[in-house]
Amino acid sequence: MQSSLQIKNLQLYRQGELLLSLDEQIAGGEILTVMGPSGSGKSSLLNWLTGTLPNGFTAIGEVWLNDENVSHLPTHLRHIGVLYQDALLFSHLSVAGNIAFAMPKSNKNSNKKQRREKIEQALAQVGLAGMGDRHPDNLSGGQQARVALLRTLLSAPKAILLDEPFSKLDTQLRVDTRQLVFEQIRTHKLPAIMVTHDYSDAEAANGKVIHLDL
C-alpha cells in the first residue's frame, strides 16, 4: 500500500486571525518543505498535525494518514513522528533505552534480547555501533541527532515531521545528518513535512516547497 499524508482544507487561526491555509497531499518518500519567517505558523502547523496545538490557536480541516482520518485521535495514537532541532533524548535513559522506549511491543520483537539486537543493528547502521549503553548527554551533537532519528524510525511511524531538525548542527555535520535522515525517509517510504528557513535544506529535500508569509 502506498503510504500518504494528506492535509485537507486546513485553516489555522491564531487568536481568531487566519494564520495559514493549506491543502496538500504527500506521498511516501516525499518531503514537503515549508519555509517562512518566525511567526508565520510553521511550528503551529506541525503542532496541529501532531495534536498538540497550544491554547490560543484554533484550526479547522483534517489530517488523513494512509486513507484514515486521524484528526480526532490523541497524539499517541496518530503514529506521526517528530524530529526537533534539539535531539530531546531522555536523559534518564541510556541511548539504547531511548530507542527501546520508542519501539512498539509486537510479537516479532517481544523478547528482550531480540529488541536489543535490533537496536544494536540500527545503531551500527548509522555509525554508532556499541554506543547503546552510553548516556545520551555524553554524545556529540551529531550523534545525538542520529539517535533521535533512530528513535523516531523504530517507533514505526506512518509519517515524519521535521521541525528545523538540522539548524543546531554546523555545516559539514548538517550535510551528513541531512543526507542520512532523507535517505532513511526515502528507504522507509515515509511521507515527511520539513519546516526550515535554510534554503540548502529545501534544495536537498528535492520536493515541493511552500513559502508562508507573515
Next chain:
Amino acid sequence: MSKDSNNKTADSSTRTIDPYKTDLFTRIVSLSPKFLLLLLILPVLGGLVSVLLPAFSWVPALEQTTVSLQGFNDLWQTPGLIQMVALSIATGLISTLLAFVMTLMILAAFFNSVWLTRIERLLSPILVIPHAAAAIAVGFLIAPSGMFSRLISPWLSGWELAPGGMFPHDPYGISIILGLTLKELPFLLLMALGALAQPELGKKLRQQYKVALNLGYYPITAFFKAVLPVLYPFLRLPILAVLAYASASVEMPLILGPNTPPTLAVTIMQWFNDVDLNLRIKASAGALLQLALTGGLIALWLGAERIIKTCFNGMLVNGKRNYADALWQKITAALTAVVIGFILLALIGLVMWSVAGFWRFPAVLPEQLVLLHFQSAFTQMGTPLFNTITIGIVSTVFAIVLTLLCLEAEQLSKKPLSTFTSLIIYLPLLVPSIAFLFGLVWLQQLVNNQTAFFNVAFTHLLFVLPYVFLSLASSYRRLDPRFAHVAASLGATPARVFLQVKLPQLFAPILIAIALGLAISFGQYLPTLLAGGGRIATITTEAVTLANGASRRTSAVYAIIQMALPLVGFILAWILPKYFFKSGKNSSR
C-alpha cells in the same frame, strides 16, 4: 488535535473532543483538581462552621440549643484577656516584621554576591527544624543558666551561681519573638531566593539591578529601588502565612512564652482540652476572636503595604542614589553574623545538653559527656517514633500523588489552575489552625471515633499539601513540553508519558518535595494533639510535653531527634538523584 468550539459549525465533518479525556488515566487526572479543592475546602470550612456554632452556644451534644452570646460574655470576663490578645498581636506582628526586614536587608546587602549563596546554605537547614525543637534550643540559649550567661560568667558578669532572670517565659513575649524571628527569617529568605531562582524573573531582576548599578545607584539602594518593587508580590503570600502562623501558633508560646497569662492561642487550647466541656463554648468564642485577630493583622499588613507604596513611590524616581549605603552594609553584615552565631550557639548548646553529665553553672563545657540520655530516651521512643514516621509517610505520599496529578491536569488541559484553586491550596496556611482544627476534630468524631491514626494523618495532609504543591509546581511547570510531545509522537500513552518521561525527569524535585512534606508532618504539634485526641504520641508532641518540666537533657535529646528526622530525609533527597535517573552532567564519564 485542538478544534475550537467556536468553529464547530464550520467543522461539521470532524468530531470535537478533548484529546486528553480518552482513557482512565486522563480522566483521573482531569478530575484531580476538583478533588483537591474538596479535600481542602471541606475540612477547613467545615471546621470553621463547627467552631462558629458552639461560639454562639449552639451545642446539641451539651444540650445547648439556644443561640446566645453567653460564650462571648464569658470570654470578655476572662481575667487578663487584654494581655493575651496584646501578647498575640505583639509577638506575631513584631516577629514577622523583624524577619521580613532582616530578609530584605540580607537580600539588599548581598544581592549578586557569593555571600548570598553562602548565607542560604547556612540558613536552609534551619527551615527543616520543627518549631518545637527550635524553641527548645532558643530557650536553652537564653535561660539564666544557658550558654549566654555561661559564656560571660564569671569573668564579665561576676555570676558564680546561675542568676535569676526572666528568660525564657518573660511576660513581654521577647523570647517568643526571638524564637519566631529566628525560625521565620530563613523561611522568608529562601522563599525570596526561590522566586529569584525562576529563570525569567531572576534574570530580569538581575538585569534591572545591573542597570541601576550602571546608572550610579549604590548596591542597597539599587535593590530597594529596582528589584524589591517587582520581587515583593512574590513574597506576599509567604509573609502572610508567616504572620498568620506567628499570631496563632502554640508551640513557641508554650515553650518560650509566659504562663500568666499566655498568648490567646495557648489559652484557647487549654480551654478546649479542659475536662469541663462547658468551657468549649468559651473556647469556640475565643477561636473566633483568634480568627478576627489574625485576619486583622493580615488586613493591617496589606493596608500598611498600600500606605508604604504610596508614600515611597515618589522616592523611587527622585534620583537619589545613596542612603548611607556603606553604613547599612556594615549593619547588615554584623546583624547577619549575630543571627548565624546565635543559631549556631543554640544548636551547640542543645547538643551539649543532650550528652552532658554533671555540668556546673559557669562552666562553658560539661564535665562529663555521656550517652545515657540518648539510651534512656530511645527505650521510650519506639511508639512515638513509629507514629511520627508512618503518619509522615502516609500524608506525604498522598500529598505528592495528588499534587502531581493536579499539575499533570494543568499540562494536559493546557490551562493553568484557576486563581481560586491556587488560593485554596494555601488556605490551611492562612487560616489559624487553632480556629478550624477543633471544629474539624468534632466533625471527625461525628464521622468515626476510632481511627485516631487516620484522623491525624488526614489533618497533617492539610498542612503538608500546600508546601508540597509550592515546592513541586515550579519544577513541573518548567519541564520542556517537547519531551512529552516527542514521547507521545512515539506512541506513548498519556499515562506512560507521565510515569516514564515526566516523573523520572522530576526525580530530584519530587524527592525534595517528599523530604519537605515529611519535615512538615514531623513538626506538626497542634494537629497531632487534637486530631489524635491525645492518643497518638509523636516525637513532636513528646518534645513539647517534655520541654515544660522534664529534665533539660531529655528535652535536648528529643529536640535533636526532631531535627535529625527531617534532616535524614533531605540528605537522602540530595544523594539519591546522584545514583538514579542521573543526567550526564553529573556522571563521571
